[in-house]
Amino acid sequence: MKIRKISIAAVAAATALSIAACQKAETPSGTTAATSAPVRLQGAGSTFDTPLFSKVFDAYQKIGGAEVNYQSIGSGGGVQQLTAGVVDFGASDFPLNDEQTRTAEAAGGPVVHVPVTMGAVSVGYNLPVDGLKLDGETLSDIYLGKITKWNAPKIAALNPGVKLPDTAVAVVHRAEGSGTTFIFTSYLAAVSPEWKSKVGAAGSVQWPTGVGAKGSEGVSGQVMNTPGGIGYFEMSYADQNHIKSALLKNASGKFVAPSVKGAADAGAGAAANMPADLKAIFVNAPGDTSYPISGFSWIVVFKDQKDATKGKALIDLLKYVVTDGQQFAEPLEYAPLPKPVQDLDLKAISTMTIAGQPPK
Amino acid sequence: MTRSRDDGMFRFTTAAFAAVVLLIVIAIGVELWRQSFLSIEKFGLHFWTGTIWNPVSGQFGALPFIWGTLYSSILALIIATPISLGIAVFISELSPQMLRQPLTYLTELLAAIPSIVYGLWGIFVLTPIVRKLELAVPDPLKKLPLFSGPPLGVGMGTAALILAIMVVPFTSSVAREILKNVPMAQREAAYALGSTRWEAIKVALGYGKSGIIGAVMLGFGRALGETMAVTMVIGNNPQVSASLFAPQYTMAAVIANEFTEAADELYLHALIEIGLLLFIITIAVNALSRLFIWSMQKRTGRTVILRPAAIEEVAA
Numbered sequence: 272m273k274i275r276k277i278s279i280a281a282v283a284a285a286t287a288l289s290i291a292a293c294q295k296a297e298t299p300s301g302t303t304a305a306t307s308a309p310v311r312l313q314g315a316g317s318t319f320d321t322p323l324f325s326k327v328f329d330a331y332q333k334i335g336g337a338e339v340n341y342q343s344i345g346s347g348g349g350v351q352q353l354t355a356g357v358v359d360f361g362a363s364d365f366p367l368n369d370e371q372t373r374t375a376e377a378a379g380g381p382v383v384h385v386p387v388t389m390g391a392v393s394v395g396y397n398l399p400v401d402g403l404k405l406d407g408e409t410l411s412d413i414y415l416g417k418i419t420k421w422n423a424p425k426i427a428a429l430n431p432g433v434k435l436p437d438t439a440v441a442v443v444h445r446a447e448g449s450g451t452t453f454i455f456t457s458y459l460a461a462v463s464p465e466w467k468s469k470v471g472a473a474g475s476v477q478w479p480t481g482v483g484a485k486g487s488e489g490v491s492g493q494v495m496n497t498p499g500g501i502g503y504f505e506m507s508y509a510d511q512n513h514i515k516s517a518l519l520k521n522a523s524g525k526f527v528a529p530s531v532k533g534a535a536d537a538g539a540g541a542a543a544n545m546p547a548d549l550k551a552i553f554v555n556a557p558g559d560t561s562y563p564i565s566g567f568s569w570i571v572v573f574k575d576q577k578d579a580t581k582g583k584a585l586i587d588l589l590k591y592v593v594t595d596g597q598q599f600a601e602p603l604e605y606a607p608l609p610k611p612v613q614d615l616d617l618k619a620i621s622t623m624t625i626a627g628q629p630p631k
Numbered sequence: 632m633t634r635s636r637d638d639g640m641f642r643f644t645t646a647a648f649a650a651v652v653l654l655i656v657i658a659i660g661v662e663l664w665r666q667s668f669l670s671i672e673k674f675g676l677h678f679w680t681g682t683i684w685n686p687v688s689g690q691f692g693a694l695p696f697i698w699g700t701l702y703s704s705i706l707a708l709i710i711a712t713p714i715s716l717g718i719a720v721f722i723s724e725l726s727p728q729m730l731r732q733p734l735t736y737l738t739e740l741l742a743a744i745p746s747i748v749y750g751l752w753g754i755f756v757l758t759p760i761v762r763k764l765e766l767a768v769p770d771p772l773k774k775l776p777l778f779s780g781p782p783l784g785v786g787m788g789t790a791a792l793i794l795a796i797m798v799v800p801f802t803s804s805v806a807r808e809i810l811k812n813v814p815m816a817q818r819e820a821a822y823a824l825g826s827t828r829w830e831a832i833k834v835a836l837g838y839g840k841s842g843i844i845g846a847v848m849l850g851f852g853r854a855l856g857e858t859m860a861v862t863m864v865i866g867n868n869p870q871v872s873a874s875l876f877a878p879q880y881t882m883a884a885v886i887a888n889e890f891t892e893a894a895d896e897l898y899l900h901a902l903i904e905i906g907l908l909l910f911i912i913t914i915a916v917n918a919l920s921r922l923f924i925w926s927m928q929k930r931t932g933r934t935v936i937l938r939p940a941a942i943e944e945v946a947a
Binding site for chain 1: 754758866880896
């Protein structure tokens with residue numbers, strides 16, 4: 272009986288809370304219509320972008336720009352909400368695939384991909400060894416389950432003079448679909464034909480081996496906890512948790528540690544041969560200092576904006592994010608966009624139209 | 632005249648409310664079906680038996696998830712049932728009066744802990760302990776399928792332990808209520824026949840048998856649907872394995888994990904079909920336990936102390 276009373280109270284409290292939450296959420300859309308109120312934009316998508324966006328959107332509003340409400344629901348969700356017309360922009364850690372493009376175009380015409388930031392993915396490990404060196408082939412063999420001991424000949428050959436323990440390799444990957452996984456598997460697919468044919472590159476894949484952990488915090492936690500563990504996560508998690516990161520052999524044959532600069536250098540190299548739609552995957556990028564597992568994150572919008580006020584505000588916001596907004600990237604451990612990429616972004620944004628007309 | 636009209640109105644209103652529950656269940660079922668038709672069309676019954684879950688090539692089979700859900704819940708039940716009954720018997724029959732309230736309160740407190748907290752505790756406290764235990768398993772035992780595989784710490788065994796802890800407060804508080812409702816005359820009669828205390832408790836347990844089975848099934852239902860804590864410690868690897876050491880996956884966990892980033896239509900539909908399967912399995916488990924209780928009532932020719940509806944009332 273007692274439980275029943277408690278549960279009634281709990282339900283009542285939860286209902287009250289959710290009603291309050293709804294009211295809070297509903298007010299903004301109500302005020303959007305009013306001409307005197309500031310423009311309010313809605314966005315949703317990538318969780319990877321969230322810390323950066325919080326900072327940039329806040330700063331933008333302080334200098335008199337539109338107010339942006341961003342919900343970090345995951346890249347796939349962001350694209351769906353954009354297609355459904357729920358949000359003004361989506362943010363995704365991977366470019367739209369063919370099917371997503373088809374559905375989006377059917378709903379609102381062509382889309383524009385705007386790279387807004389870059390990140391590096393660390394390969395963290397738990398061994399009493401500093402500065403472990405790995406190359407793409409070895410890493411893919413580990414994730415394919417072909418290398419099961421840390422003192423395997425392939426790893427030893429890359430680390431001459433290092434005493435590798437006989438510990439079993441405990442592979443950790445993300446359990447849920449994620450942009451981080453997309454970048455990581457894109458890299459493995461780029462360097463290993465076997466990975467490409469057996470597993471492929473996607474936000475979630477059929478892992479040949481290992482343990483799935485939830486979120487980057489789960490993967491880093493699992494690696495920290497497991498002697499012999501290896502896992503991948505955004506660079507900032509390695510720093511926060513003091514996890515050792517492997518040095519990876521890049522396309523120029525140099526071993527590079529993950530860093531903001533390494534990602535930026537990889538991105539700069541990618542700008543040179545950027546496809547017209549800006550959907551560049553630049554894993555294993557050329558350049559002596561490029562860190563090989565780096566990638567863009569994109570804001571995706573419809574090329575033609577139906578609502579004049581909102582469309583104008585959105586274009587202004589995008590311009591701010593890819594230029595002045597980049598100053599906030601580095602302190603938050605994102606790589607700021609190199610100048611050539613910023614220019615390409617501005618060019619892409621300038622192709623956007625409002626109700627078929629170029630913006631005034 | 633007015634009185635009978637009021638009665639009629641009252642009956643109608645409450646019946647309408649009752650119908651809402653039924654409508655919601657039907658609506659959930661229909662909506663799950665509608666949203667998963669692509670996957671239902673493409674895989675048919677193979678969806679139940681397929682073991683491959685590959686979002687890249689668009690091949691989906693739910694067997695590893697069904698297996699993981701049932702296996703972890705049954706293991707949790709095996710661990711939790713004796714503990715819960717022990718707690719219930721102690722609190723209602725043996726405990727000194729002054730301990731009764733605090734003990735009741737403490738077990739109920741376990742139910743109030745959010746599952747994410749259980750999960751974090753699982754990762755940082757339970758997993759390292761389980762890994763040590765796994766390392767301590769002697770070599771000959773490791774040849775058994777139950778203990779095969781590398782000692783990762785996360786996996787089926789850890790998940791079952793967490794689930795068991797989460798199920799105990801539910802099962803034990805319902806079982807306690809049931810024992811409390813066993814008429815004193817039953818125990819007095821047993822004592823009058825010269826029973827020991829243990830024998831008298833056995834009589835009380837026997838009297839409340841169907842209610843206690845209801846309590847256990849309630850715990851099972853809870854274990855089937857638990858998501859967050861399980862996904863944090865089970866290892867999330869879709870495979871069918873009997874090993875307690877092996878990382879596995881559950882239905883609720885795969886939906887929670889993969890739904891947000893499921894990009895293409897078929898993938899999304901496959902995930903929703905997993906939801907549909909979970910819905911069907913939960914209903915089946917509930918229906919079976921009801922049938923079981925009813926058949927038992929018929930056999931013993933005795934009304935149960937707590938009707939099934941009352942059981943849920945207590946536990947809700």
